[in-house]
Amino acid sequence: MHLPPALTRICAIALSGMALLSAAGCSTASLAFTAVGIATDTSISWEIAKHLHAKYTEGDPVYCFRMNSVEKALTPRCGSFSKGSIRAEDIRQNELQGCPVTIAARNPVLWPVLPELLDKGAQPEACGVPPLVALAASHPCPDFKAASPESLKAIAWLADADVRSIRHDVVRMLSCPNARQVGLDRVLDTWLDSGAFQRDVIGFGVLGALHPDYLQSPFARKLETQGHTAQASLGPFEGRQPAGFEAALRAGHQGALQWWFNRAPQLANRVPPTQGNQLAWSPLARVLQADFMTDPSRQKDTIAFLLDRGADPWKPMPGGAYTSVVQYARVLQSPHVALLNAPVVDTPATPRRLLAKAGESAPVGDVAANQGH
Known part of the structure; x- marks a missing residue:
């Protein structure tokens, strides 16, 4: 069956509009410009319609098919991450509002992306906000048990590789119950043995940064043998999580409160x-x-x-x-x-x-x- 030329053009425009909607998601602008193209036939060319569509939707979320491999991997609405999909050059050149490693680390949903980013050359030192600091600020005690072994290894590597991770909130996070269940508290021992917790330079009281559950641990006792005190942990610090005594009080943690009263009645x-x-x-x-x-x-x-x-x-x-x-x-x-x-x-x-x-x-x-x- 042969269709008249005008009807053939209308069908082509309609099919193009349907393809745009299916690829990019329905939007008022897409519907409007497709309808205009159909109604006027030749009065608005498809190229002009696309230009007007881009102007009309300026500032809207970018369509997934227009993203590079890193942008797509770090955008949850674009679907599950596909291993091996990241291109190394996209780590350096992208339109993300932030550092890829920090974005991946601070959101547990994106942890599967983290190992591949690091394997393909992403460097935490290039991030304005240290990845683990961002994670600890938004998730004081993440569900580390839900992470894959590869993701946990990547998180531990970030702690070792980026000295900026040695902050009050990160110490609290790494000593919390979920971190201890997967062995991430071993990072704290590594930092202590390497001399990273030097009292005169660290900028916060390590004992006050510990999770209330961790105050009676061998690690806390080792800190005290090296001269760290509860009194020094009552001073100012940089972080979002509450100070050690306040954290114990908020939780009604009597064991931790007693620990503090023993040392600072x-x-x-x-x-x-x-x-x-x-x-x-x-x-x-x-x-x-x-x-x-x-x-x-x-x-x-x-x-x-x-x-x-x-x-x-x-x-x-x-x-x-x-x-x-x-x-x-x-x-x-x-x-x-x-x-x-x-x-x-x-x-x-x-x-x-x-x-x-x-x-x-x-x-x-x-x-x-x-x-x-």
């Missing part, structure tokens, strides 16, 4: 600021806040734990906004006012009483430094 009533724009704060007051603890059901037990270790609910709160934690609790209409409403007698024997409760003694230096606080 003054933390029961006053925690120094870790950033320049912060004030000192009261642990009891923080725990009273409804959104502070990771598990709100542990609030009452944590308050009782703090009180039993010298926290005084009648002391003025830092900042002077409230005369006591009891007053603050009443303002909040907390259900724990009755628990707090009992004076705590502060005596010189308090630090010794706290140590007597502990299953592990504190280093002599930490205790001596904190007597009288």
